[in-house]
Amino acid sequence: MSILEVRDLVYGYDSPRGFVPIVDHVDLDLAAGESLGVIGESGSGKSSLLYAVMRILKRNTRIASGSVKFKGDDLSRISAERLGDIRWSGMSMVFQGAMNALNPIIRIGSILGEAYARHHPRASRAEIRDRVQEILDLVRVPSHVRTAFAHELSGGMRQRVVIALALICHPDVLLADEPTTALDVVLQDEIMARLEEIRAKLRFGMILVSHDLALIAETSNRVMVMYAGQIVETGAVRDVIDRPRHPYTIGLLQSYPSLQDMQRVPISIPGSPPTPETAFRGCRFAPRCPMAEPACLDWVSELSAVEETGAAHKVRCRRVDEVDACAASLYRNQRSDA
Numbered sequence: 001m002s003i004l005e006v007r008d009l010v011y012g013y014d015s016p017r018g019f020v021p022i023v024d025h026v027d028l029d030l031a032a033g034e035s036l037g038v039i040g041e042s043g044s045g046k047s048s049l050l051y052a053v054m055r056i057l058k059r060n061t062r063i064a065s066g067s068v069k070f071k072g073d074d075l076s077r078i079s080a081e082r083l084g085d086i087r088w089s090g091m092s093m094v095f096q097g098a099m100n101a102l103n104p105i106i107r108i109g110s111i112l113g114e115a116y117a118r119h120h121p122r123a124s125r126a127e128i129r130d131r132v133q134e135i136l137d138l139v140r141v142p143s144h145v146r147t148a149f150a151h152e153l154s155g156g157m158r159q160r161v162v163i164a165l166a167l168i169c170h171p172d173v174l175l176a177d178e179p180t181t182a183l184d185v186v187l188q189d190e191i192m193a194r195l196e197e198i199r200a201k202l203r204f205g206m207i208l209v210s211h212d213l214a215l216i217a218e219t220s221n222r223v224m225v226m227y228a229g230q231i232v233e234t235g236a237v238r239d240v241i242d243r244p245r246h247p248y249t250i251g252l253l254q255s256y257p258s259l260q261d262m263q264r265v266p267i268s269i270p271g272s273p274p275t276p277e278t279a280f281r282g283c284r285f286a287p288r289c290p291m292a293e294p295a296c297l298d299w300v301s302e303l304s305a306v307e308e309t310g311a312a313h314k315v316r317c318r319r320v321d322e323v324d325a326c327a328a329s330l331y332r333n334q335r336s337d338a
């Protein structure tokens with residue numbers, strides 16, 4: 001049973017040439033306590049998907065069609081007041097770069113306390129204070145930080161505060177947009193390990209957007225690969241990472257160095273991702289795909305189930321049946337230094 005159910009979501013903006021989709025017909029399900037990773041190159045629409053799910057719309061954008069249901073409530077049909085309740089206490093978000101956006105003139109304890117009080121108007125001062133302390137303990141922030149200002153904290157500490165802020169109202173779902181990218185690798189590992197520990201304890205579901213495939217492999221049950229606003233492959237992490245069936249997923253995987261195979265030279269996928277205003281024809285990845293044939297440019301693309309791995313593993317590729325046999329040699333002539 002899904003706690004979050006997204007169907008055929010189309011999100012984008014109006015331009016002089018018509019509506020431009022940034023997120024294009026995306027379906028997504030998240031079960032209670034489950035972790036879903038979203039991966040793709042910069043500009044593939046990962047952050048926009050989270051914004052659309054939360055219905056935090058930038059001024060020029062709109063949801064053109066589709067639905068987002070949270071615990072059965074269709075977010076497009078509920079009152080603004082109910083939507084406000086669901087945000088943060090039902091479904092909360094760690095925004096990309098949020099650690100640099102903490103209010104510099106309010107003490108950390110007050111930032112957290114205000115967020116809690118907004119959703120618990122009847123909470124006493126003592127209850128608010130206890131909840132702030134509880135959440136700071138959970139993310140392992142020392143007590144003295146309550147009276148500090150954001151600029152007095154290290155990056156790692158600020159990021160913990162941001163995570164505390166997103167979790168203070170006990171959400172059922174956390175949307176985390178690159179929660180550790182601004183930090184060094186050691187801190188990234190430490191914070192993600194802590195987040196996973198808290199998730200195991202509080203059992204909230206999570207959608208984690210990241211460029212870091214290793215992080216997704218470690219933390220997620222399922223993964224969704226996005227390209228040009230569409231899902232191109234989705235399934236259990238093990239199926240997608242061990243036996244990817246979309247040439248784009250294979251390229252992404254091969255662009256990382258491998259600890260298992262030190263001889264393998266990382267590749268870079270030729271070309272660059274398209275912008276949403278591109279006039280797409282057929283498969284969107286075809287212009288960069290080493291397996292593309294002329295017919296791929298006329299193919300009405302759709303996600304279909306991979307026979308061997310079952311209905312949960314889906315791929316959007318006209319030549320899906322041939323990908324497995326070609327995987328090892330697909331990008332053979334591409335080198336990261338090319």
Ligand SMILES: Nc1ncnc2c1ncn2[C@@H]1O[C@H](COP(=O)(O)OP(=O)(O)OP(=O)(O)O)[C@@H](O)[C@H]1O
Pocket residue numbers: 013022040041042043044045046047048049058060061275276
């Ligand atoms: N409000 C907007 N108006 C116009 N274009 C937008 C808007 N928001 C996003 N875009 C464009 O939509 C595309 C997807 O953006 P988005 O930030 O969702 O990608 P992303 O996959 O999260 O990238 P990154 O990994 O760099 O954060 C980009 O080309 C971006 O420039």
